[in-house]
Amino acid sequence: MAKPTDDHEISRRELLEGAGATLAAVATVSALEAQPAAAQSVTTNDTVPRTTIRVAVNGMRHRIEVEDRWTLAELLRDRLGLTGTKLGCERGECGACTVLLDGTPVYSCSHLAVWADGRSVQTVEGLARDGRLDPLQQTFAEHDAPQCGFCTSGQLMSARALLNANPHPTADDVRAAMAGNLCRCSNYNRYVEAILAAAASPRSRG
Amino acid sequence: MAEPITPLKTVGHPTPRIDAVDRVTGRATYSRDVTLPGMLYARVLRSPHPHARIRRIDTTKAAALSGVKAIVTHENCTVVWGAGGIAGGRQYVDEVKAITKQRRYAFNNPVRFVGDPVAAVAAVDRHVAEEALQRIVVDYEMLPFVLDHEEALTPDAPKIWPEGNLSLDVENQAKPLAQRRGNVDEALGRAAHVFEDRYSTQFVHNAQMEPRACVAAWEGDKLTVYTPTGGIANCRHDIARDLGLPDEKVRVVCRYMGGNFGNKNQNQDSDLIAASLAKLAGAPVKLEFSRKEDFIGMHGRWPTTQYYTVGVADDGTVDAIRLRAVSGMGPYRKNSGGMAGLDLYGCGNAEGIIQPAYTNKTVSGNFRGPEFPQGYFGIQSMMDDVAYRMKMDPVEFVLKNMARTAPGNAPFTNFTLEECIRRGAELFDWKRRWHPQPGSDPGPLKRGAGMAFMEFRSGIGQSSAVITLNGKGQYTLFVGVTDVGGGAKTTMGLIAAEELGVPLSKVEVVWGDTDRCPYSVGESGSRTTIMTGYAVIEAARDLKRQIAANGSPAGEQVVIASATPNPTMEGRKVRNAFGAHFVEVEVDVELGHVRVAKYLSVADCGRLINPLSAKGQMAGGAIQGIGMTLHEDLIYDQRTGQPLTAGFYYDRIPTHRDAPEIEVLFVESDDGYGAYGAKSLGESGKAPGPAAIANAIFNATGHRFKDLPITRAKILGALA
Ligand code: FES
Ligand code: FES
Numbered sequence: 009m010a011k012p013t014d015d016h017e018i019s020r021r022e023l024l025e026g027a028g029a030t031l032a033a034v035a036t037v038s039a040l041e042a043q044p045a046a047a048q049s050v051t052t053n054d055t056v057p058r059t060t061i062r063v064a065v066n067g068m069r070h071r072i073e074v075e076d077r078w079t080l081a082e083l084l085r086d087r088l089g090l091t092g093t094k095l096g097c098e099r100g101e102c103g104a105c106t107v108l109l110d111g112t113p114v115y116s117c118s119h120l121a122v123w124a125d126g127r128s129v130q131t132v133e134g135l136a137r138d139g140r141l142d143p144l145q146q147t148f149a150e151h152d153a154p155q156c157g158f159c160t161s162g163q164l165m166s167a168r169a170l171l172n173a174n175p176h177p178t179a180d181d182v183r184a185a186m187a188g189n190l191c192r193c194s195n196y197n198r199y200v201e202a203i204l205a206a207a208a209s210p211r212s213r214g
Numbered sequence: 215m216a217e218p219i220t221p222l223k224t225v226g227h228p229t230p231r232i233d234a235v236d237r238v239t240g241r242a243t244y245s246r247d248v249t250l251p252g253m254l255y256a257r258v259l260r261s262p263h264p265h266a267r268i269r270r271i272d273t274t275k276a277a278a279l280s281g282v283k284a285i286v287t288h289e290n291c292t293v294v295w296g297a298g299g300i301a302g303g304r305q306y307v308d309e310v311k312a313i314t315k316q317r318r319y320a321f322n323n324p325v326r327f328v329g330d331p332v333a334a335v336a337a338v339d340r341h342v343a344e345e346a347l348q349r350i351v352v353d354y355e356m357l358p359f360v361l362d363h364e365e366a367l368t369p370d371a372p373k374i375w376p377e378g379n380l381s382l383d384v385e386n387q388a389k390p391l392a393q394r395r396g397n398v399d400e401a402l403g404r405a406a407h408v409f410e411d412r413y414s415t416q417f418v419h420n421a422q423m424e425p426r427a428c429v430a431a432w433e434g435d436k437l438t439v440y441t442p443t444g445g446i447a448n449c450r451h452d453i454a455r456d457l458g459l460p461d462e463k464v465r466v467v468c469r470y471m472g473g474n475f476g477n478k479n480q481n482q483d484s485d486l487i488a489a490s491l492a493k494l495a496g497a498p499v500k501l502e503f504s505r506k507e508d509f510i511g512m513h514g515r516w517p518t519t520q521y522y523t524v525g526v527a528d529d530g531t532v533d534a535i536r537l538r539a540v541s542g543m544g545p546y547r548k549n550s551g552g553m554a555g556l557d558l559y560g561c562g563n564a565e566g567i568i569q570p571a572y573t574n575k576t577v578s579g580n581f582r583g584p585e586f587p588q589g590y591f592g593i594q595s596m597m598d599d600v601a602y603r604m605k606m607d608p609v610e611f612v613l614k615n616m617a618r619t620a621p622g623n624a625p626f627t628n629f630t631l632e633e634c635i636r637r638g639a640e641l642f643d644w645k646r647r648w649h650p651q652p653g654s655d656p657g658p659l660k661r662g663a664g665m666a667f668m669e670f671r672s673g674i675g676q677s678s679a680v681i682t683l684n685g686k687g688q689y690t691l692f693v694g695v696t697d698v699g700g701g702a703k704t705t706m707g708l709i710a711a712e713e714l715g716v717p718l719s720k721v722e723v724v725w726g727d728t729d730r731c732p733y734s735v736g737e738s739g740s741r742t743t744i745m746t747g748y749a750v751i752e753a754a755r756d757l758k759r760q761i762a763a764n765g766s767p768a769g770e771q772v773v774i775a776s777a778t779p780n781p782t783m784e785g786r787k788v789r790n791a792f793g794a795h796f797v798e799v800e801v802d803v804e805l806g807h808v809r810v811a812k813y814l815s816v817a818d819c820g821r822l823i824n825p826l827s828a829k830g831q832m833a834g835g836a837i838q839g840i841g842m843t844l845h846e847d848l849i850y851d852q853r854t855g856q857p858l859t860a861g862f863y864y865d866r867i868p869t870h871r872d873a874p875e876i877e878v879l880f881v882e883s884d885d886g887y888g889a890y891g892a893k894s895l896g897e898s899g900k901a902p903g904p905a906a907i908a909n910a911i912f913n914a915t916g917h918r919f920k921d922l923p924i925t926r927a928k929i930l931g932a933l934a
Contacts, residue, residue, distance in 0.1 A: 056341075077341055091247035092240015094472070096423045097505035101862040104423060132240035141238070149234035152826045155834060156699035157237035158423035158472025164238065186870040190862055192423045192473050193699050194837035195830050196873035 061125035065090070066134025074121040080114075081105045083121035084131060092132040092161050096190070103189035106162035107131045113169040115188075132161035135168065143206040144168060151202040155193035163189045167203045176207055219821055219882035224712040225890055228826035231704040232723060233697070242470040246427035246502060248440045253429065254283050255340040256491050256501040258484075259333040259347045260511060261325035264574035264855030265359035265374070268323045268332065268352060275349040276335060281342040284495035285350075287333040288321035291490045295320050297452050297480035298577075299546030307384075308455065315386050316375050318546045320486045324357060326374055326545030327574050328856055329510030331483060336491040336499045359574035359855050363542030364519055366571040374545050374572040381547040381570040391552055391570065395621060396563030401534035405525025409600050412521050415588035415904075415922045417542070417848045418841075419514035419860075420581045421867050424472020425505050426512065430488035431498035437464050437489055442471035444698040445479030445736020450728045452481035457489060466728045474698035476580030477513055477548065479736035509860035513579030514848065516541040516551050516570075520592035525563075530604045532559055532597070532615045537566040539592075544577035551578065553589030554901075558669060559597070560617040574855055576848065580738065582835065583670065586901035587842060591922060594666040594905035599918055602652065608909065609639050609648075612667055620788035627783070627885035630818040631792040634881050635667060638816035641879060642796035647812070653916025658804040661811065664909025667794040670740070670898035672820065674789065674887050676780040677745040678732035679753040681710060683761070683773045689714060690722045691753075693746055694734030697725065700896050701827035702742050708823055709747045709889050713754035732776065740791075740894030743823055747889030752777030781887070789885065791893040793817035795836065795906035801914045803933040806926035808844055808911060810874040818881040820893030825880070832899035833876035839903020841868040845923050 057076040062069065065088060074083055081098075084090045084107070093116055096104035100118040107116045108130040135142040141149075144167050154160040163186065170177060170185040177185070182200050191199065221227050236242040273285045296311040299318030321331050333350050337343040358372035365371055366379040373379060380388040402408055429440040437459065443449040443466060450466040457464075471478070488501040503511065518541045525534035541551035551570030601611035613635060619625055639645075647663040655661055680692040691710045695702040703723050711718045724730055734746045757775035767773045783789065798812040815832045822828045845866035849859045859865050884891030904922060912918050917932045 075341070085247075086249075089249075090240070091243070094244070094424070095246070096425065096472070097862055099505065099861070101505070102423065132238075136239060141235070145235075145238040148238045149230050152230060152234070152701075152830055154231075154234070154237040155701075155827075155830055156423060156473040157242055157470060158244065160237055161240050183870040183873075188869075190423070190867060190869060192421050192475075192838075192867060193830075194834040194841075194868060194873060196837060196868075196870050197833050197875055198830055200870070 059122050061122055063124045064128040066130060076120070076122055078121040079117055080107070080119040080121050080124055080129070081116040084116060090131050090133050094158050094161055096158065103162040103166065104159050106165040106189065108165055108169055111169065111172060113166050132164055135164060142168065143209045143211045144171070144203065147202040147205040147209065151198050151205060153195060153198040153202040155195045159189060159191045163191065163199050171207055179204060219884055222712055222890065224708050224718055225823050226821065226825065229704060229708060229718065229824050230826065231701055232707055232718070233703060244424055244470045244472055245429060245440045245442050245468065248429045250429060250431055250498040253498040253500055254336040254338060254495055255343050256334055256336040256488060256499050257340065257343040257347055258331050258487065258503070258507060259350055260507065261328060261330040261332050263325065263354055263356060264328050265357040265372070266325055266354040267357060268325065269355050270353040271333060272351040273333065275351070276346040279342065279346050279349060281338040282335060282346045283338070283497065284336040284491045285333060286321070286487065286490050286494065288319065288323045291321055293320045293456055293486045293490060294318065295483045295486055296456050298483060299548055310384050313386060316382055320483050320490070327576055329507065329576060331487065331511065334487045334491060334501070336495050340502065361573055361575055361850050361852060361855060363517060363540050363571040363573050366573050367540060367569060374574060379572040381543050381551065381572055391550065391568040393556060393566040398534050398536050398563045398565040401563035402523060402525040402536065405533055406528045407526045407604070409524045409526070409603065410522065411596055411599065411920065412519065413592040413595055413920045414519045415517055415591055417514050417517045417575065417578065418581065418846045419509050419848055419865060420475040421862065421865065422473030422475050425508040426482055426484045426503040427501065428482070428484040428488040429498060429500045430485065430492040432492055435463055438467065439464065439485050439489065440467045441482065441485050443468050443478050444471065444474040444696050444738055446696060446726060446728045446731065447694050447733045448479050448736050449481045453485050453489065456481065456486055468696045468726045471696055471698055474737055475582045476584060476738065478698070479738035505862065506860045510576050510857050513548055513577045515581040515588060516543060516578035518553060518588050518592065520553065522593065522596045524596060524600055526600060526604060530606050530611060530614060532561045534563040535559060535561060539566070539568045541568060541570050542573045542575060542578060543570045544575050545572050546577050548577050548579035549584055552585040553592065554585045555589040555593030557621055558593065558617060558667070559615050561615065575850060576857065582838065583897035583901045586897070587839060587904050590666060590668065590902050591904040591908060594902065595908050595918070595920065598664065598909040598912065607648070609635065609644055609665060616667065624786040624788045627787050627789045627887055628883050630881050630883050631667060631669065634792050634816045634818055635794045637881060638794045638796050638814055638879065642814045644796060647798050649913055652913050655914070658802055660801050660803060660914040661798060662910050662912070662914025663796065663798045664906050664911070664913050665794055665796045666902035666905035666909060668792065668898055668902040670791040670894050670901060672744060672789045672791050672888065672893035674748065674781045674783065675735065675741065675745045676778060677735045677749040678776065678778040679746060679749040680732050680774065680776040681753045681757050683757060683767055685767045685769045685771050688722060689716065689720055690724060691750065692724045692731050693750065694728070694731035695725050695742055695746060696737060698737045700737065700831055701824055702737060704827065705743055705823045706746065706750050709750045710754055713751050714757070740896045740898065743892045744888035744894065747823065747892060748781060749777050749779055751889055752779045789887055789893065791817065791819045791895065791898050793898060793902065795902045797906045797910040799907065799910040799914050801911060801929065803915060803929065806929040806934065808924065808929070810840055810907065813874050814877045814879065815899060816879045816881060817898060818883050818893070819895040819898065820888060821882055821884050821891035822880060823889065823892055828880065828895055829878045831896050832878045835899025836876045836903050837868050837873045839900045840872065840907060843904040843907040843922060843924060845925060847923050
């Protein structure tokens with residue numbers, strides 16, 4: 009009996025398309041406006057649909073050609089070299105890949121790169137401004153919130169979105185807002201503590 | 215009472231990690247973040263069947279796909295994964311690996327579980343590699359399979375190996391794990407009360423946040439591997455042995471890793487597969503596992519079934535314990551399959567016979583205290599039940615029956631368990647929270663309290679460290695740690711600073727690279743602080759001696775000091791960490807929901823080097839225990855052998871909303887061993903958790919749940 013693949017594993021593309029996306033199958037060629045830091049994944053598969061998008065990442069504007077099947081996480085990590093965004097599951101279960109899309113936290117593993125066209129993305133690399141850590145980064149470090157640190161970028165981005173919307177959350181508000189950010193080291197107490205401390209810090213900006 | 219401990223100069227103060235800023239800015243590089251010029255991407259094709267023989271693999275269509283650079287299968291890659299299936303869990307011993315009969319290859323035929331690797335492809339990007347996997351045609355001959363570990367030992371069960379389903383041990387013998395003291399049959403014969411019961415625990419996946427990934431690159435005959443490992447030295451040795459290379463031809467780098475929790479002190483099959491593909495393709499290869507692959511392809515805590523018979527005298531003294539048990543190892547015995555617990559009790563007559571059985575499920579391996587949480591759940595649920603039947607307060611019962619010496623009456627280096635229990639009971643307000651009559655709260659919301667205790671090995675042993683001092687007065691510490699999450703780099707830096715008498719900021723720590731760092735035991739078995747920490751002390755002493763003899767270095771001079779101490783215990787002494795967990799739960803018997811209302815973890819982990827990180831370790835362990843007790847489970851479809859709950863969502867690991875505040879009370883002590891008296895810490899925080907929570911659920915509901923996890927469905931089934 010022949011069964012070539014494990015059909016219980018849904019591919020990333022099927023998963024995202026199943027979520028209701030209609031993909032633009034436009035292949036255009038263009039130069040990059042901003043030179044990506046790690047632009048070396050060159051596919052030889054010429055039949056892959058590509059789209060040129062405009063996207064601002066951490067304030068830097070890019071005009072960039074993406075494969076329609078790329079996730080936002082792939083664009084950030086593999087094309088732009090922003091590897092601070094982590095991938096824990098690539099199917100919308102863990103929150104390690106959380107970034108802010110026009111200020112709203114999204115799972116970048118479950119968002120196609122083409123969907124970011126015309127929008128702005130903030131990643132963990134864009135949290136510190138002018139060499140100063142975000143108050144959340146400061147309190148995460150002081151409270152020893154990261155153990156292995158793999159969930160940390162996602163926790164930071166969700167927490168930033170929370171504090172932007174609600175500068176003075178209660179511990180329960182924090183737990184509710186952060187429910188989509190798993191931490192297997194289970195340093196949950198410390199993450200909550202650190203977020204409350206950042207909210208209380210004089211430098212916290214809404 | 216333990217001698218009160220006062221912080222030293224640098225050691226013992228809450229200290230943020232030296233790499234904290236890298237961890238919060240995204241600069242910390244994990245294995246999958248590594249990108250090399252010309253690097254290819256690889257993916258693995260896995261068996262969709264629990265047991266099947268591969269008649270034929272046709273890779274021609276995959277190879278024809280533009281962008282595919284290399285394909286490996288069992289036909290062209292016959293590398294043995296030595297650490298993947300070692301009889302008896304003796305994975306550190308080459309002699310054992312050499313004689314192991316039941317070899318586990320990187321690619322096996324027959325395949326023996328859903329997830330066994332069948333082929334791997336390297337291509338110009340991951341999408342091409344994924345597409346190529348779909349084009350590989352495998353012709354499988356289906357073989358009968360067995361999932362349940364007890365059923366696997368019945369005479370008619372399908373045989374997974376020709377020798378049968380009882381796992382072979384270190385000597386290649388099909389013998390159970392056996393432990394005996396005194397005469398159990400005689401003691402049971404004379405006991406005033408004899409109790410019998412059965413407990414079971416489930417397969418729980420390590421589920422560390424970072425899925426396995428590996429980047430392998432060859433430069434001539436030298437292989438460099440970037441991979442998540444807590445033991446770069448052991449990982450390197452394993453890779454070298456499996457590939458037939460001398461150790462020095464392999465370099466293992468792990469700058470950061472996203473959680474360890476067990477079996478990452480060795481190499482992974484991903485390392486061997488990536489190295490094989492890179493060799494074949496003549497280019498660096500990054501191999502990535504999906505979350506599902508990591509769940510079903512690696513390992514988790516072995517499931518167990520435990521049968522206890524306990525003999526008790528009229529005054530509540532336990533006089534005999536018999537354990538008959540089976541653990542499910544999956545088709546390869548990656549680790550021992552043991553169960554801890556018999557040594558917790560002082561009773562002179564005890565016997566444990568544990569049969570590790572092969573099954574066609576995902577492989578079992580080490581997970582944070584490999585044999586502890588499940589063994590402790592069984593025996594401490596059993597004993598808690600005995601206490602109630604003897605009309606005793608469980609805390610009094612434990613104080614009466616716990617072991618005060620190690621087996622064979624060997625003395626402990628220090629014994630603080632009683633203090634941990636007494637101080638914990640007081641701080642927790644046990645007398646008020648515990649109900650003498652279980653399930654006596656009126657109404658659907660029922661509260662109750664439970665406790666369990668632990669001992670955890672804290673043995674001393676060999677490790678290495680190097681410290682240099684240059685003419686500018688800069689100290690550099692070279693240690694072979696990774697820092698899997700516990701904070702090892704900072705801990706090692708603190709110890710060096712303490713011994714050198716300089717601030718932490720004066721010590722540069724170099725870690726995570728076998729070409730730069732000396733041997734370290736690896737971050738498994740909670741040994742790094744004890745063993746490598748002690749080596750750091752000895753290296754610092756050596757440096758101070760050299761400076762005292764020859765003066766400080768000037769100009770371009772560098773003083774190099776190193777140490778590889780192998781300390782030994784005095785006499786027959788045994789060294790353990792001790793502790794106890796006290797838990798209050800609120801069970802909603804109409805909704806089947808359990809809320810952990812209060813959780814106190816008390817521990818003597820010796821002297822704390824960095825109390826800030828130590829507390830996080832204990833709290834994290836406790837919350838992992840909550841997940842294991844209440845929901846985590848890798849469930850299989852009995853008809854097809856398919857795992858149904860692979861992944862974070864269906865396996866249900868705890869979230870922010872499941873995590874209560876964990877109070878931690880350290881009873882610090884210094885027994886004169888290890889680094890300034892530090893004992894084991896990382897694993898011990900989870901060990902008694904499931905037993906304590908389950909005992910609290912009994913106290914709240916009056917119903918003894920004997921099978922983990924204690925899910926909502928089970929609670930409603932029993933109580934609604
Ligand atoms: S990686 Fe995106 S949610 Fe897990
Ligand atoms: S710190 Fe390790 S997963 Fe959160």
